[in-house]
Amino acid sequence: MIEHSIIFIGLDTHKEFIEVAYIEDQRGATPIHFGRISSAKISIKKLARQFQSKYPSATLHFVYEAGPCGYWIYRLLTSLGNCCYVVAPSLIPKKPGDKVKTDKRDAIKLAKLLKSEDLTPIYVPEPEDEAVRDLSRARETAMKDLKEAKYQLKALLLRNNIHYEGTANWSLKHLRWLTELVLPHPAQQIVLQEALQTITERIARLERLDNELSHHVKNWRYYPVVKAIQALRGVRMLVATGVIAELGDLNRFDHPRKLMAYLGLVPSEHSSGGKRHVGAITKCGNGRARRLLVEGAHSYRYPANISTDLQIRQEGLPKEVVDIAWRAQLRLCKRYQKLIKKGKHYNLVVTAIAREMIAYIWAISKEIVLPRVDPKLRLARVPA
Incomplete structure (x- = not known):
């Protein structure tokens, strides 16, 4: 046998x-x-x-x-x-x-x-990490649903030539103004009332998910990393939680360039013979984490500065983490202005900043010691 x-x-x-x-x-x-x-x-x-x-x-x-x-x-x-x-x-x-x-x-x-060892295994998150990721995605879905309901209501008002004279949309004053509106036809009035009720329900839903996300993240094993990367400019609670929930353990990347490639933030290339052609970013990997980084990259269009809110987020963090965050702000703000002066497109500049942001997030995660995980639940590797 x-x-x-x-x-x-x-x-x-x-x-x-x-x-x-x-x-x-x-x-x-x-x-x-x-x-x-x-x-x-x-x-x-x-x-x-x-x-x-x-x-x-x-x-x-x-x-x-x-x-x-x-x-x-x-x-x-x-x-x-x-x-x-x-x-x-x-x-x-x-x-x-x-x-x-x-x-x-x-x-x-x-x-x-x-x-034949021709397959590349993906990272499998722990059950707890996947649960926090689901909650983070549910919060994002709730935000999209709320925006969609607001757009539908504003479209109804625009079709009836009704304009708000105030300055802040969706404030308490604006919502009171909406409840006092009377549309020309009773059927349209029903649509208005249903839209207002939908918006109210979705605002309450978003608040519930925000509270639950804040509660569960503080009990999450990756919360030290989530808290540490908030020392970076443009990375607050929701962005930090979303990025770490989507990527998981950043220590599995031995170099930040691999993390950039994993997120699809590196340029594509098609070179043959003596010709080299570099195109747009590959957009491979996790699109949600990439979008969150691009959102945070917009804040580097201003000069380097430690605001009051950023200083509060940095309180209690190790000096090494704060130093990395300051070096990141100095470099990225300078790089943003340099690329803009070269005439680069705004979207290209923001993408370049997001690519370097993830490298600084990787560096900060290296400074944080996390609790150990059961080796049986870690990602297995393809046999050599």
Whole structure:
């Protein structure tokens, strides 16, 4: 009987079922289609036991694509003592001439690529980190919904040639003015009242999520990093929480350039022969974290200065963190003005500032000591 050290198992996951294929580690082995199983936890546990009984001396390496099903399969398989990898669909090699796609072929393809080490596993957040990320995203969704409701109400008023004479929109005075409006037709009055009620409900929803986010972030293991990076200009509570919730542990990047590339903030390149062409940024990776950094980069258009609000955020932080934040402000404010004077487009300048901001955030995170995590839950690496 041939003894195997590793069995590579590809999972093509779906809501109701999972297609399974595997390949042995010996040279010239042919991938085998195992079949289709239910996506219930008990079925996955049974699948792992079947492979363990068939290959008692081998280590099981599972792989599946990241998608809407989440990371619970990864956590379940790793809790059983197996290796599991989650890969990004955009990084899976694909032949240009391969025009046939089925669940069976996808599972076989994942198993073969895992064996040949052609897959790049992604970072899997801890359950607590994913929960804070969901809360941060829910707060952002609530803000978008509130803005959409306000736009709809302002469009209604514009169609009826009704203009507010005050200066501050959506203040208490403005809201009182809206409640006193009388539109020409009773049907339009109903639309106005429904819009006002929707805005009131969404304001209350946003306040609830703000309070919950502030409460849970202070009990989060990454809160020291969230608090420390607020020493930077343009990085307040919401931006800091959003960036760290999306990126997780920044110490997994051994150089800030890798973090820049992960966020898609580096320029694309298409060079061949003696010609070198550098284009726009790649926009790969996490788009939400990239957008939050660009929002914070706008504040560097002003001269370097420690405002009262920034000084309050820096109180109680280590001197090394405050020094990094000041060096960042001196460099980025100067670089912003230099690029503007060169005639660079405003969006290009802000993107360049955001790219360097993440490098300073990485440097600050290196100064913060975090509690250790259970090694069993860390991201597994592809075997060499």
